Amino acid sequence: MRTVTLIPGDGIGPEISQSVVKIFEAAKVPIKFEIVEAGAKVMDQENTPLPQGVLDSIQKNKVALKGPITTPIGSGFRSVNVALRQYFDLYANVRPVKSIKGVPSRYEEVDLIIVRENTEDLYAGIEHKIGEVAAESIKVITKKASDRIAKYAFTLANQQQREKVTAVHKANIMKLSDGLFLDCVRDIREQYPDIEYDEQIVDAMCMNLVLHPESSDVLVMGNLYGDILSDLCAGFVGGLGLIPGANIGEEIAIFEAVHGSAPSIAGCNQANPTALIQSAIMMLRHLNLLNEANRIEAALYAVYEQGHDLTKDLGGTATTTQFTDALIAKLLNNR
Structure with a gap:
C-alpha cells in the first residue's frame, strides 16, 4: 500500500x-x-x-x-x-x-502535451518598484533549467512514442534570454535524432494552435509562455x-x-x-x-x-x- x-x-x-x-x-x-x-x-x-x-x-x-x-x-x-x-x-x-x-x-483529434519550465522566467518573482512611477520584473533564464526541461520533453516524447517536439520562444526579440533557451533545446535535440524537431515564435504558435491544434505534438517552452498556452489549449x-x-x-x-x-x-x-x-x-x-x-x-x-x-x-x-x-x-x- x-x-x-x-x-x-x-x-x-x-x-x-x-x-x-x-x-x-x-x-x-x-x-x-x-x-x-x-x-x-x-x-x-x-x-x-x-x-x-x-x-x-x-x-x-x-x-x-x-x-x-x-x-x-x-x-x-x-x-x-x-x-x-x-x-x-x-x-x-x-x-x-x-x-x-x-x-x-470546436476541434476533434487534439492530442498534444505542453511541457513548461516551472522554476524561473518571470515567475521567479524577482520584481521591485521604481519609486511611484514604475515597477520592474526580471526574467531569468538559465542553462541548467533550459537543459533539463528540454531533456524532459524529448525523453517524454520518446517514452510515449511521440513524433515531434516543438520549442516555443520569442528569441527574435529577447535574443539573450530566449536565445539561450533555444540554444539549450537544440543541443539536447542532438541526442534524439529519431524525433522530429521544429521551433515556433510564441505568437505564431498561438495562431497555428487555433487554426490546427491537431497538428501539434509535444511543445516545450518557458514558464510564462507555458502558463498562457496551456490554458489556451484547454479551450480546444x-x-x-x-x-x-x-x-x-x-x-x-x-x-x-x-x-x-x-x-x-x-x-x-x-x-x-x-x-x-x-x-x-x-x-x-x-x-x-x-x-x-x-x-x-x-x-x-x-x-x-x-x-x-x-x-x-x-x-x-x-x-x-x-x-x-x-x-x-x-x-x-x-x-
Whole structure:
C-alpha cells in the first residue's frame, strides 16, 4: 500500500477530492491518502497558506495530489502553487490536452502535451518598484533549467512514442534570454535524432494552435509562455475543468487540477471533478499502477461518450456526486 499526500484545497477542492477518493476505493487502488490542508482555509489558524506540515508530508511521501488553491490577485499571500514548485524544485509542468469523445468542442483529434519550465522566467518573482512611477520584473533564464526541461520533453516524447517536439520562444526579440533557451533545446535535440524537431515564435504558435491544434505534438517552452498556452489549449477540448496537470521534480511529483477554486459554487455539489480525476490517473501511471489507471480512464471516457451524466459546465444536469457514481458504475461493470 503506497501512501500519497492529498491536499483538498479551497472552494470546490474538497468536493472533487472526495470524488477521487471514492473512485479509488471502488477501483481498489492500493493507495492510502494522507490528508493535509493548505490555502486560504488555513490562513487564519496557521498564519500561512502553506504550513510546514504540508511540506513535511510531501517530502515524506514523494507524491501528492492537490485540489485547487485560491491565489489572491494583486495582494494577499503569494501563490501556494508557485511556492510548492520552487520549494521542491518541480521543474517540469506537464499538461496533456486530449479530445474526449462526447465533450462539445470546436476541434476533434487534439492530442498534444505542453511541457513548461516551472522554476524561473518571470515567475521567479524577482520584481521591485521604481519609486511611484514604475515597477520592474526580471526574467531569468538559465542553462541548467533550459537543459533539463528540454531533456524532459524529448525523453517524454520518446517514452510515449511521440513524433515531434516543438520549442516555443520569442528569441527574435529577447535574443539573450530566449536565445539561450533555444540554444539549450537544440543541443539536447542532438541526442534524439529519431524525433522530429521544429521551433515556433510564441505568437505564431498561438495562431497555428487555433487554426490546427491537431497538428501539434509535444511543445516545450518557458514558464510564462507555458502558463498562457496551456490554458489556451484547454479551450480546444472543453476547458480547464477537464485538463490534468503534473509538476515533476527529480524526486517529488505533485499532480493537480489546473482550474480555479470556484468559490461561487463551493459546497453546491455542482463541480466537475474530471480535471482532478485525470490528474489522479496521471499520478497512477507515474506510480506504475497502469492497470488501475487504464480502468479508471476507460470508465471516465465511457461516461462522457454515453453523455447522460454530464455536469452543468458541459450542458448537463448531473451533480458532482451523480457524475462520480456514474463513473464508478462503469468501473464496476467492466471489472
